[in-house]
Amino acid sequence: MNFKEMEYLLAVEQEKNLSKAARTVGISQPAMSKCLRTVEAELDVSLFEKISGEYIPTAAGKVFLNFAKETKERKNKFLRELQELNQFKRGTIRVGITPARSSGLTPEVLPEFRKNFPDLRFELYEEDVDKLEEMLLKGQVDVVYFVVDEDYRELHPEFYIELLGREEIVLAVKKGTPLKKASVIKYGFEYPWVDITQFESELFVTLNKDMGTGKICDKVLEEYHMLPEVIRFSDIRTVHKLVKKGYGSCICGSLGMQKHRDQFDIYSFGNKKIVWEFVAVYRVGSHRTEPLQYLTQLYQRAAYQKKSKE
Numbered sequence: 001m002n003f004k005e006m007e008y009l010l011a012v013e014q015e016k017n018l019s020k021a022a023r024t025v026g027i028s029q030p031a032m033s034k035c036l037r038t039v040e041a042e043l044d045v046s047l048f049e050k051i052s053g054e055y056i057p058t059a060a061g062k063v064f065l066n067f068a069k070e071t072k073e074r075k076n077k078f079l080r081e082l083q084e085l086n087q088f089k090r091g092t093i094r095v096g097i098t099p100a101r102s103s104g105l106t107p108e109v110l111p112e113f114r115k116n117f118p119d120l121r122f123e124l125y126e127e128d129v130d131k132l133e134e135m136l137l138k139g140q141v142d143v144v145y146f147v148v149d150e151d152y153r154e155l156h157p158e159f160y161i162e163l164l165g166r167e168e169i170v171l172a173v174k175k176g177t178p179l180k181k182a183s184v185i186k187y188g189f190e191y192p193w194v195d196i197t198q199f200e201s202e203l204f205v206t207l208n209k210d211m212g213t214g215k216i217c218d219k220v221l222e223e224y225h226m227l228p229e230v231i232r233f234s235d236i237r238t239v240h241k242l243v244k245k246g247y248g249s250c251i252c253g254s255l256g257m258q259k260h261r262d263q264f265d266i267y268s269f270g271n272k273k274i275v276w277e278f279v280a281v282y283r284v285g286s287h288r289t290e291p292l293q294y295l296t297q298l299y300q301r302a303a304y305q306k307k308s309k310e
Helices: 003-015 018-025 029-043 059-087 099-116 129-137 212-223 236-244 290-309
Strands: 048-051 054-057 092-097 121-126 143-148 159-174 204-207 230-233 250-253 264-267 275-283
Touching: 003 018, 003 029, 003 054, 003 059, 018 029, 029 059, 054 059, 092 099, 092 129, 092 290, 099 121, 099 143, 099 236, 099 290, 129 143, 129 275, 143 159, 143 212, 143 290, 159 236, 159 290, 204 212, 204 236, 204 250, 212 230, 212 250, 230 236, 236 250, 275 290
Parallel strands: 092 121, 092 143, 204 230
Antiparallel strands: 048 054, 143 275, 159 250, 159 264, 159 275
């Protein structure tokens, strides 16, 4: 019994007629009859019975046909994965990442990736989270990297999510900015803790509403019933430069902030530590090829090294 025979007998189930089934798979009716007899003899069972002129599976036939369907699906999956692996020898890998995350990590990742996959073409898309999710669902990219809150997994069962790292959400102000209420050391927080509501009348600078940092800023301000003036930008570097000059405060991830401690005061805040997760996101059921897995490892390593240096 082989794949061809399984395919032929699946056609019999579908057409309920040997002649029609034979035409469907491109063989003669005698060849189809011979195939049926051969498989039945090999298994020592009757797979079909003829009722009112139609070929209907017997109990044994149903078991066989279920096995044939599962085998066909597994074979097709194997062939797809094999084709994908062969493609990646000289194919294209398509990656999405948020701009803020890319600027800090991608320059460390791509040169190392090229050393191991020199013939692989690399397409990188720097977009906001909403756009990256859309591109992933449409199959326009193979993997995306961004930061999410801890509720993201439950809200997106359509994605396979791999955790690459965690970082605290912090409040950053210009170095030496006086506080209305002094900071304190609190257990469970990485930085000196402040009551964030003392900044409710201050200016905040952040990213656009459709970007991760902008979303978390809005979420925090809403949670603490704060209605400050908020100015938005598309590049986190602009936000950081403004804060360094004393033009507003920002709520952002701690990764990459410590190296600027001479220009920022960084504070923890909130009733509990707010944590972002840096993740790799794939479509559920997609095959994570060796190049994709290696790329994800490089981004994870780059994020870890960046945090360790701080």
